[in-house]
Amino acid sequence: MAERLENQASAYLRQHAGNPVDWWPFGDEAFAEARRRDVPVFISIGYAACHWCHVMAHESFEDPEIARVLNGNFVSIKVDREERPDVDAAYMAATQALTGQGGWPMSVFTLPDGRTYYAGTYFPPQPLQGTPSFGQVLDAVLTAWTGRREDVEASAAQIAAHLAAGQLANRHLLGDLDGGVVPETPDEGWAAEALSAAVGVLSQNEDPDFGGFGGAPKFPPSPVLRFLLAHGHSGADTRPAAARLAARTLGAMALGGLYDQVEGGFARYAVDRRWQVPHFEKMLYDNAQLLRLYAHYSRAETDPDHRRLALRVTRETAQWLTNRMLLPGGAFASSLDADTEVNGRRVEGATYVFTRAELEATLGPGSPALELLDTDEDDGASHGLPGSTLRLAAVPDADQSAVWEEARTALARVREQRPQPDRDEKVVAGWNGLVIAGLADAATALAGTPEPWILRAAEAAGEYLLGVHWKGQILYRVSHHGAAQGIEGLLEDYAGAAEGLFALYAATGDPRWYEGAESLVTKACSRFLTGGTLSDTAAEPAEIRQAQGGVAAANPLDDAVPSGAALFAGVLLTSSAYSGAVHHRALAEALTAHVRRAGPAAPQAVGWALSVQQALTGGPLELAVTGSDPAAVARLLAAGRSAGGPSLVIAHGPADGVPLLAGRDTQAPALAYVCRAMVCRRPVSTAAELLGQLQNPAG
The missing domain is CATH 1.50.10.10 (Glycosyltransferase)
Structure with a gap:
């Protein structure tokens, strides 16, 4: 049991090595075991930093009775979505198709061939506001498997066909890539x-008041x-x-x-x-x-x-x-x-937040740094936090930046003494x-x-x-x-x-x-x-191909x-x-x-x-810089980076194996070549000339 997960690269999988649930990592062996036993597969997907994943693990996967039901009637697979985004994407699509929403922890029930027949996200230990308990879910999916196998097979086939249609729609977006031909002749x-x-x-x-796009939550x-x-x-x-x-x-x-x-x-x-x-x-x-x-x-x-x-x-x-x-x-x-573990209890954000009293104790009651902050302890409390996040009220000027630099150094010393989150x-x-x-x-x-x-x-x-x-x-x-x-x-x-x-x-x-x-x-x-x-x-x-109706x-x-x-x-x-x-x-x-x-x-x-x-x-614009004077070359590179934008492609250093540099003059102190498709304008030797070419690339 535990040995299957305890040596995994994923911290998320290792976190579950001590559960009474007989977990398997995702792979052929787990599904082969389900076929051998003729039982459905339970796939639990999450990641190490996920708060609600920890909650469900404590409430359900550490419960001996839940473990007894899972071990006796399912093959249980634990998946780190960060390690296996391909697995996560397939079953997230199934979960969204069935429930209209997704998230982690994700709880998916499949046939032994990988096709989904039921899915959801977090299930509580007791029924809550219309959400069934995890025990009730296990009972329902097991009853369907044992008593209505034909309905389960039909449901799984329908879900797989739906996912296949989604994958085909993605392929239609990309079009035919054979030989690098553009799908449409635009x-x-x-x-x-x-x-x-x-x-x-x-x-x-755009959110005109606070930036970003859309409302809460904001990523x-x-x-x-x-x-x-x-x-x-x-x-x-x-x-x-x-x-x-x-x-x-x-x-x-x-x-x-x-x-x-x-x-x-x-x-x-x-x-x-x-x-x-x-x-x-x-x-x-x-x-x-x-x-x-x-x-x-x-x-x-x-x-x-x-x-x-x-x-x-x-x-x-x-x-x-x-x-x-x-x-x-x-x-x-x-x-x-x-989360951070505090006195044996996992507390979200405990490492990071400060009460007003803690801020004043660290910085002093009259510290000018306090005037730079936009803090509201009620705001933190309304989200279940033991303090307030630190936010700057406005963009600081040079003097205010120096004040905040000194303050954050003091606050960092305090935070360093607190328990730290797992990595x-x-x-x-x-x-x-x-x-x-x-x-x-x-x-x-x-x-x-x-x-x-x-x-x-x-x-x-x-x-x-x-x-x-x-x-x-x-x-x-x-x-x-x-x-x-x-x-x-x-x-x-x-x-x-x-x-x-x-x-x-x-x-x-x-x-x-x-x-x-x-x-x-x-x-x-x-x-x-x-x-x-x-x-x-x-x-x-x-199994993923099967889950997606045979479409990669x-x-x-x-x-x-x-x-x-x-x-x-x-x-x-x-x-x-x-x-x-x-x-x-x-x-x-x-x-x-x-x-x-x-x-x-x-x-x-x-x-x-x-x-x-x-x-x-x-183009994109290409910049090749050559020369025998490192300082002069550095000046041209700095000018190019300052004006060229995120798309500028830069080549410099030895020409070995870099075609954009091949055949360039390397004897001059420094030369810059602005090019498109390796067709270059006349080389320039000063930052001012280079800036002129980059700011007027068609000139």
């Missing part, structure tokens, strides 16, 4: 119209913010609107309780529309994306106070990542728990790729201040990915304690890792990072593209993490910009052609693809 100018229309829809959907809209920042560097008429949308949301999140004002880093989401009260779990994938966004925003912002805030968030988030999430060997852990130390390849990209861009954004540790952290994580996860033929999704586990990476892992290595090359000029990224892109093409058909997984489990998954829509298809399109475009590979560009165009329809209809679902299409529309 009319001239469709992309510019679709991108501007997407900005218009986002403007209509960081990271993929679509990437698009807005990129569009803000374009020549479109909607450029100012895009820049304002991005600035308002980024500014509001940076001031609110979603952002940890003491230590840095962002919580997963806010439970209110004002970004005040977070759900306190901190996820690597959120912070990886937001770190990069604030680095780019700091370059775009012209107001000195707002720019200072963006740089502070960039620096502090990088510090939080290296202080709290960095593992031995250089990789980054997956998450910090929402899930599994390493996810794609998320670490996004962290590498964030750290690389943060290091260059903060280049005016000496922060070499940020770039060193990015390089160490790059070394870990190439040394532990990438075996030359297969990229493994997860590792633990420096050893890769046997789960092959998804498309999002190959593409996310390549995204990070390309960004690391742009920051350092070291061609080994470029070579690593190109090898991942090449392998992704052969592993995930077959006969014009894209798949999210290279080897989809038979290829979802082009973003979630909290960009879709694998969109990430893949982005690294294909970057590869073509560096190498001139026309087929990679054509495939990137094909993978993002659906934004012609989806962008104006649902831009928040295709934010990363919109950003790729923005880069396609702009």
